[in-house]
Amino acid sequence: MLQDIFAAIPLGFFLAFLLGPVFFVLLETAAIKGFRAAISFDIGVLLADIVFLSIAYFSTSKLLQSIKDDPALFIFGGAVLATYGTITYVKEKKAIPHPDDAEVRKLKKSDVLGLMVKGFLLNFVNIGVLGFWLGLIIVFGPQLDMDADRLLVFFSSVLITYFVIDIFKILLAKKLNHKLTPKRIYVFKKAISVLIIVFGVILISRGLFPNELDKLENKVEEIMPENS
Template sequence: MFEAIILGLGAGLISSFITGPVFFAMIKTAIERGFKAGFSLAIGVFISDIILISIVLFGSQFFVYRENLDKYIGIIGGLFLLGVGIYYISSRISLNYQENSLVKISKRGYIIKGFLMCILTPSTFMFWVVVSGIISVKLNNLMYEKIICFIIALFTQLSIDAVKTFYAGKLRYRIHESHLKLLNKLAGVIIIAFAVWLISKTYLQFYL
């Protein structure tokens, strides 16, 4: 159970930064429109993730679990996360801070926008597929622990998104593009560190 909690916290932390365009759209929305708009977008992402996780979690029950695949899941998942981390560090950020006062969108509109942005991003689904594979290995494919892990991951992500949008809205006149670039690189370093840990742990467990 303890490992399920730790894995859930880790997955939630990484997923709150790994959504790419959604991550910066959330902060940008909070800067331009305030906390409520930014958090509404985060709610849309949350709903989308529930659907994606349900597909991954319960869809995996139709496949036979085989222990000899464990070593490949850790390596492939680690390489995927490593690629995402490198992309975050090397990618450029260009944001337009000018608010268009003529466009009025309801909270429902932001929820729908966040939902569509997340569910239509292939990397988001791939991330949850990788997470599902990793926790299946680490938790011995126990369904109740996997469900607990995903619940913790979802609410950890939502909590972090709430903090991000709150401070982005509060500090909207102090946040500059350079700050987001630094945050982007920090997210990349965190993801790479997790990827290296996952690859090294899998290698030591199965190949040595």
């Protein structure tokens, strides 16, 4: 069991620093709204990961393979991300901050559930996350003899490590709120919105031009060894 835990920790580190819309929104939430808000958001993200892991474990690999490669799902998920990013960008563009505005405020109890839902949905619409967890099940499942108890320990350790690292990220990002003027907050939010739109466009491209992107990835893999 200890061996499975130690094997899971590096994977949790990798997951915590995997760049994506969730990564940037988590930092934004921590810097602007504080620790409790970021933790609430992160719990929603973890719940989405648990749902994906459950789907990957209880479904057949053949069924999941067809789902994760379905172009329509990439297009749908990308469109949701791009729409969310665009709406957020336009909203921030209209809401020009005043120097006296207090962006950093205490979190209301009613906001906690909303932040969890936001984290869950932002992670859940990214169909690439399903592919990621499916890949881990396929790679590590046989090594763990597909034993339910060992799989539970292994992936629980991955998620716990991921969550602990996120806490440190949140604490570091929270320190930024003392340096965030209303103008910097405004620019920061717009930048995050643009990044979410970019991730959405990438997902849509993955659905519309899967073969072209696969060829591009293969070319990059061929070039990398030559340069190393």
